[in-house]
Amino acid sequence: MTVNWAEHFSSLASKTEGSALADIFKLTERPDVISFAGGFPAPDMYLIPEVQDVAKEVFSRHATKALGYGPTPGFSEFRDFIAARQTRLDMPAARQNILITSGSLQALDLLGRMFLDKGDRVLVEGPTYLGAITTLSTFDVQIETVPTDEKGLQVEWLEEHLRAWSRQDRLPRILYTIPTFQNPSGRVLDLDRRYYLLELACHYDFMIIEDNAYGELRFRGEPVPTLKSLDEEGRVIYLGTLSKVFSPGVRLGWLHAEPEVVRKGILLRQGVDQCSNSIGQLLALEFGKRGLLEKQIQHTSQMLKQKAEMTLSQLEKEFPPDSQWTRPEGGFYTWVTLPEYIDTQKALLHCVEKARVAYVPGPAFYCRNQGQNQLRLCYSEPSLDKIKEGIPRLAQALAEGGRG
Amino acid sequence: MTVNWAEHFSSLASKTEGSALADIFKLTERPDVISFAGGFPAPDMYLIPEVQDVAKEVFSRHATKALGYGPTPGFSEFRDFIAARQTRLDMPAARQNILITSGSLQALDLLGRMFLDKGDRVLVEGPTYLGAITTLSTFDVQIETVPTDEKGLQVEWLEEHLRAWSRQDRLPRILYTIPTFQNPSGRVLDLDRRYYLLELACHYDFMIIEDNAYGELRFRGEPVPTLKSLDEEGRVIYLGTLSKVFSPGVRLGWLHAEPEVVRKGILLRQGVDQCSNSIGQLLALEFGKRGLLEKQIQHTSQMLKQKAEMTLSQLEKEFPPDSQWTRPEGGFYTWVTLPEYIDTQKALLHCVEKARVAYVPGPAFYCRNQGQNQLRLCYSEPSLDKIKEGIPRLAQALAEGGRG
Numbered sequence: 001m002t003v004n005w006a007e008h009f010s011s012l013a014s015k016t017e018g019s020a021l022a023d024i025f026k027l028t029e030r031p032d033v034i035s036f037a038g039g040f041p042a043p044d045m046y047l048i049p050e051v052q053d054v055a056k057e058v059f060s061r062h063a064t065k066a067l068g069y070g071p072t073p074g075f076s077e078f079r080d081f082i083a084a085r086q087t088r089l090d091m092p093a094a095r096q097n098i099l100i101t102s103g104s105l106q107a108l109d110l111l112g113r114m115f116l117d118k119g120d121r122v123l124v125e126g127p128t129y130l131g132a133i134t135t136l137s138t139f140d141v142q143i144e145t146v147p148t149d150e151k152g153l154q155v156e157w158l159e160e161h162l163r164a165w166s167r168q169d170r171l172p173r174i175l176y177t178i179p180t181f182q183n184p185s186g187r188v189l190d191l192d193r194r195y196y197l198l199e200l201a202c203h204y205d206f207m208i209i210e211d212n213a214y215g216e217l218r219f220r221g222e223p224v225p226t227l228k229s230l231d232e233e234g235r236v237i238y239l240g241t242l243s244k245v246f247s248p249g250v251r252l253g254w255l256h257a258e259p260e261v262v263r264k265g266i267l268l269r270q271g272v273d274q275c276s277n278s279i280g281q282l283l284a285l286e287f288g289k290r291g292l293l294e295k296q297i298q299h300t301s302q303m304l305k306q307k308a309e310m311t312l313s314q315l316e317k318e319f320p321p322d323s324q325w326t327r328p329e330g331g332f333y334t335w336v337t338l339p340e341y342i343d344t345q346k347a348l349l350h351c352v353e354k355a356r357v358a359y360v361p362g363p364a365f366y367c368r369n370q371g372q373n374q375l376r377l378c379y380s381e382p383s384l385d386k387i388k389e390g391i392p393r394l395a396q397a398l399a400e401g402g403r404g
Numbered sequence: 405m406t407v408n409w410a411e412h413f414s415s416l417a418s419k420t421e422g423s424a425l426a427d428i429f430k431l432t433e434r435p436d437v438i439s440f441a442g443g444f445p446a447p448d449m450y451l452i453p454e455v456q457d458v459a460k461e462v463f464s465r466h467a468t469k470a471l472g473y474g475p476t477p478g479f480s481e482f483r484d485f486i487a488a489r490q491t492r493l494d495m496p497a498a499r500q501n502i503l504i505t506s507g508s509l510q511a512l513d514l515l516g517r518m519f520l521d522k523g524d525r526v527l528v529e530g531p532t533y534l535g536a537i538t539t540l541s542t543f544d545v546q547i548e549t550v551p552t553d554e555k556g557l558q559v560e561w562l563e564e565h566l567r568a569w570s571r572q573d574r575l576p577r578i579l580y581t582i583p584t585f586q587n588p589s590g591r592v593l594d595l596d597r598r599y600y601l602l603e604l605a606c607h608y609d610f611m612i613i614e615d616n617a618y619g620e621l622r623f624r625g626e627p628v629p630t631l632k633s634l635d636e637e638g639r640v641i642y643l644g645t646l647s648k649v650f651s652p653g654v655r656l657g658w659l660h661a662e663p664e665v666v667r668k669g670i671l672l673r674q675g676v677d678q679c680s681n682s683i684g685q686l687l688a689l690e691f692g693k694r695g696l697l698e699k700q701i702q703h704t705s706q707m708l709k710q711k712a713e714m715t716l717s718q719l720e721k722e723f724p725p726d727s728q729w730t731r732p733e734g735g736f737y738t739w740v741t742l743p744e745y746i747d748t749q750k751a752l753l754h755c756v757e758k759a760r761v762a763y764v765p766g767p768a769f770y771c772r773n774q775g776q777n778q779l780r781l782c783y784s785e786p787s788l789d790k791i792k793e794g795i796p797r798l799a800q801a802l803a804e805g806g807r808g
Contacts, residue, residue: 003662005664005665010518012517013518016668016671017671038473051463056460059460060456063452063455065653067450067651068444068445068651069442069444103677105675105677106676109675131674131675134674135676173412234406249473249474250683251506251677251679251680258407260409267420268416268542271513273507273509274535277506277684279683
């Protein structure tokens with residue numbers, strides 16, 4: 001007699017089905033596919049010789065520490081390093097404000113455990129990072145999508161709805177946002193709207209989770225202050241990550257928040273994975289202390305600039321005149337809106353199988369059925385030549401295979 | 405105006421308070437403390453020169469892979485390596501049976517998400533691993549403690565209660581057990597009881613989660629088959645870890661189960677931390693392929709044998725005649741039961757501050773208030789000299805400070 005698994009799965013497990021993220025990994029495994037899908041750094045963005053030198057140092061001088069357990073909130077020296085860096089970036093922090101996490105998605109999972117009860121209202125941008133949708137969905141909450149435009153999330157819409165929710169006594173607990181070089185849109189939340197959003201959070205008493213995975217990867221235009229740097233109440237919980245500026249494989253991110261939040265996060269993490277990997281922390285610390293994060297950020301931003309320009313100029317040349325796309329000033333993504341008769345989910349299989357080119361269809365970035373005629377292009381990973389070759393192939397495949 | 409955090413925390417966060425695990429880390433930080441507290445390998449159990457050589461190979465040949473994202477279930481080659489190893493250990497497995505996790509505690513968290521709904525009944529041994537209690541508690545379930553004796557968990561007690569729970573239609577969903585060199589007791593579940601337990605799981609249709617963190621670290625006596633190797637239905641979900649046989653700092657464990665469970669685990673993990681760290685996986689794979697896991701297991705077991713013998717002979721000499729302790733054949737721990745008038749929780753502060761010696765008090769290993777006169781000694785980390793010196797100091801400090 002074998003087990004009937006379906007009978008044994010929890011309600012969460014029963015409703016958890018295949019997601020677009022898994023598909024991304026599969027699509028990118030075929031070597032002949034030009035992939036604009038996964039949001040990965042390109043291999044030549046890594047500083048390999050520098051990393052080799054750092055690794056040699058870590059394993060020759062700190063091998064025992066690298067192999068042993070670290071404390072749950074991260075190594076103290078590493079927390080101090082991150083705190084000093086946050087301070088330099090206009091977000092004053094000390095060690096007790098920093099919790100090291102296994103990637104910034106883990107930080108979001110911990111924050112979900114910390115702030116969310118079943119049925120709570122949670123706000124995200126539409127479209128938004130699909131990993132965040134996956135994580136927030138596990139808490140059985142009511143996710144509301146705040147619409148966005150070229151200036152980021154629409155604060156007037158938000159205020160109107162906050163007023164209504166306040167009357168119902170059903171205000172949101174948290175708002176999750178990627179205000180700078182948003183995933184998937186590449187957009188930046190306008191400075192005036194940043195102030196407006198902070199006022200709304202204060203007035204309606206909800207937390208803002210600011211995911212700034214891409215904020216340092218600006219390749220044109222003027223920097224806009226982070227929400228955290230404008231925050232006077234400790235209401236913004238900042239999520240940082242080394243995935244785009246050092247290495248995604250080290251699985252290291254951090255949360256910058258009030259000490260109360262960090263303390264609770266440490267306790268909750270003891271039931272999750274206890275601590276982040278020690279080797280990664282020591283590598284990242286040594287890499288950072290040598291000033292190499294800044295070097296990699298500069299190097300990566302330059303490459304992103306060229307790749308974004310190539311992508312935009314190819315889109316201009318190859319895509320039909322009734323399509324639109326965002327013009328990012330930094331980060332990994334442009335967000336393409338096609339004529340309404342094109343269904344990007346249906347077209348994906350055709351694009352991959354016939355034209356060997358991949359992207360992520362728009363609906364992956366929404367909680368409900370939206371974005372059917374939209375798609376995310378990640379220009380970070382493919383080379384300039386592949387971008388040049390891939391966009392025309394994509395345009396043609398969408399025209400052939402995209403009719404809904 | 406600052407945020408009133410207590411008003412914002414979820415019900416889970418509100419009830420999550422400081423745990424013994426955090427205290428362990430703090431206690432062991434003072435260099436003059438002889439710590440029998442944390443369940444860590446000793447620094448000289450690591451094979452440092454071999455690891456340095458492995459690291460050199462990984463960073464010179466696979467640096468890009470080591471820095472990049474890996475797939476959610478782990479690198480395929482690493483899953484294959486673990487599957488082959490499980491097969492050699494009499495637990496036949498293929499890649500689709502293996503999910504790599506960030507330590508085996510993460511596997512338990514994923515399994516909780518997979519099998520547990522609020523209010524479900526869950527079984528653990530009493531005493532049991534405190535990390536498991538922490539993790540299972542987050543699911544708002546009813547944890548029942550199955551009592552244990554020198555042969556491990558009491559299957560007759562279990563059967564009696566299963567019958568009663570069956571009549572109430574409230575059977576448990578899972579049983580979490582560490583059948584070999586249990587944490588904290590060091591005991592081994594008797595072979596007859598293993599068969600009996602499997603029959604009960606089959607008859608009453610619940611899952612067994614077998615945590616085998618210590619099973620390979622036998623230093624005397626004859627091996628007993630794992631529950632997984634006796635399992636004919638796929639009902640046993642096996643948790644393995646590299647924390648005690650390679651390095652806890654790599655944060656790598658695995659789950660060995662039916663493909664349905666692994667598939668669901670991959671999906672659930674996409675909302676948690678997406679994947680394990682790549683560097684650790686590549687290091688562990690290269691280390692394993694060179695046969696070094698076996699070398700480290702042998703080396704560690706020999707050291708544990710000496711340390712356990714020193715611990716037991718010192719206990720014999722120094723502890724009062726009305727106290728008892730287990731005599732482990734492997735693993736890290738002995739479990740000490742003192743006269744009832746000694747309160748090990750109250751005594752801990754005195755032991756650390758006055759005698760500079762640390763342990764974990766018994767109640768940490770129970771869900772409810774039990775084990776007040778018990779404590780766990782981990783003999784793995786301190787050197788032979790420190791054990792020799794520490795046990796008499798502990799005996800005296802308990803006599804002075806332990807009266808409840």
